[in-house]
Amino acid sequence: MNSEKVVFGFFVLLAATLNFGYVTGDIDNPLHHNALELYAAVVVNLIATVLKLGDRTQMGAVHLASSLVASIQLLLAAGSWIWETQGLGVAAADVAPHAMSGVVSLALGALLANIVSVVLMVIETANFRRRA
């Protein structure tokens, strides 16, 4: 067992699961989306991006690209969330439906990139088995 692979797999999966957890629920209902989970998703996605730096393979390049996409989308989601709540001085539970769906749809986009990451990881693992 390679501990580096464990850490890598852990963060890639956790990024996807946290992201998924955040976006589930009605897209325009602020009560269905936990801001702390969004925060955790941002942090874990950033860590996953850093872990993918410096890999020269083609696979590594696509990994990095998908992580960058996910991180940027999540940061935009977090930014718009901060704006909708603190910037406009609205309580979290009272965020307007159109604003909430804007935040969640950004996070949904990130989820797609995270799924690509997970699929890539599975492909990589399967190939590794075959070679060994």
Add this chain to the structure above:
Amino acid sequence: MPHRAPFRARSPRTTLRRVNVRLPEASPSADALFILMRRMRGPLVVLLIIFAVDVFGLSLMPGTDLAGNPHRLTIFDAFYVMSYTATTIGFGELPYPFSTAQRMWITFSIYSSVIGWAYAIGAMFNLFQDRAFQEALRQQRLAGQVRRLREPFLIIAGFGQMGQRIAETLDAQGRRLVVIDSDGHALGSLEGGKLSIDVPGIDGDARDPRILTLAGLSHPFCEGVLAMTHDDSANLAVVMAVQLLRPEVPVYARANDRTAAAAMRDFGVDGVINPFDRFGEYLAMRLQRPTTYQLVTWLLAPYRTPLGARQAAVPPGRWIVASDDRFAGEISEDLRLAGSTIEVVDSARELPDLTGVVGLVAGSADESRNLALAAHARLLNPSIFVSVRAGSEALQPLLAAFAPDSVFIPSRLTAEEAIARVVTPDFWAFFLFAFKQDEEWSQALLERLVERQGTGSPASRRLTLDAEHAPGVMKWLTHHQLALGDLLRHPNDRDHPLGLVPLILTRHGHDVFVPGDEVDLQVGDEIVVAGQDEALDSLDHTLFHPGAVEYVATGVVAPETWLFRKLSPRVQDV
């Protein structure tokens, strides 16, 4: 002005090259950015985690607003506070004064984030100090420098005494160079700023094709390679690499040994310079044909070297060669062909009796010993011809004072011959021709050169009479004749010839050496002329301006501008 890449056939096959191979990449591990990213992964992850925990913890700590109601920082507020706290900017307690619990957490955060920052910054500085990383950075910078070259350039492998001499001369002529040497100290002199143009110096073994690639062997503007290291096998390796990987690029090499030279010729080297071998030929020529010798050494000398004094011929006779290495064999062979009898003695011993001896070659590897031998010989027999071999230029002042009849400095001879081959390859063809000529021919050419362009050694240039290089002449030649002598008249005053002497006229692939003034020029002719730079510039004027061509050809001052040319019936067709 951007130069066009010189046209060359792409990767021809030769007898030795059966398969066309792509040139090897220059060291794939040398990407500094990847090293940076890979090494910074750990520190960045640690920093991110510490920061995330600090922000999250701060948002959990209970606090109150100004009215005393319970209030917690949002994630964004916590992030904002941590950002200015961790970077020691410290705006204070926002948005409300902190509770004790919040202050305790901030205290913890400050210390933990300092550890994270210290680790990350420390790792980064460590990386910058890392030899491998610095090497990667340097290689990348050099590769970039070479890649961005947009003028023809030469690669010089070996930056010893010879390489430096060649580099200085070529640099003075404005040629671009890339230098390879395995000795970092030798390359250090590049940074001394002796050369006027920035020369990329690559620290590496020229035997490695990847190093040659790094130096630009695969670059479309690479116009030649000079293998000038001290090591014959390294020079051979360079020749082989160039001929097998990029056969269309000319390669010139130095060889100290006949077997190495033969191996290089097998690989189709464009020129081998064996200084020991060459010096024998020069010495024999000096003895038998002093005028030819005077001419060729002058032509070979750096630009504007004054013409040396004519020396008297030396009849064949008994010669003594004092040496301790292969030099004795090489030089004896040439002197014997010139009709002398040779006695080879060990340079470590006393000289034999010198009565009746015509000349002495002091040819040991030790230059001080050579000077001592020559001095001793001159004391015993003041009229003896002495030839001294010197390993370097260090004894130059002493040699100048002693003034032996001939001096052999292998590195200088090699450098001069290499430069002559590289500067104008056509000129080298002429040089080989002149090398074989007799005294009368040399005398005539020497007088013509001195009369036309003075006693400073000439530069040479090749002119091609085509639409690109000589549009003025092309126009004239469509309707009229133009003699070579007329072309070389001064465009301001045609009664005076330009200070130029034509050396070669190439027509349909045939060379005519030293063509006469009466030769009529044809479209497509190539002419190599020798002369001073100013005269060459004036000639450019004639080549490009139809009016100047008409003037030198006929003496009529033709209108230069379009309107007046149209108005003047005489020059309708020009």
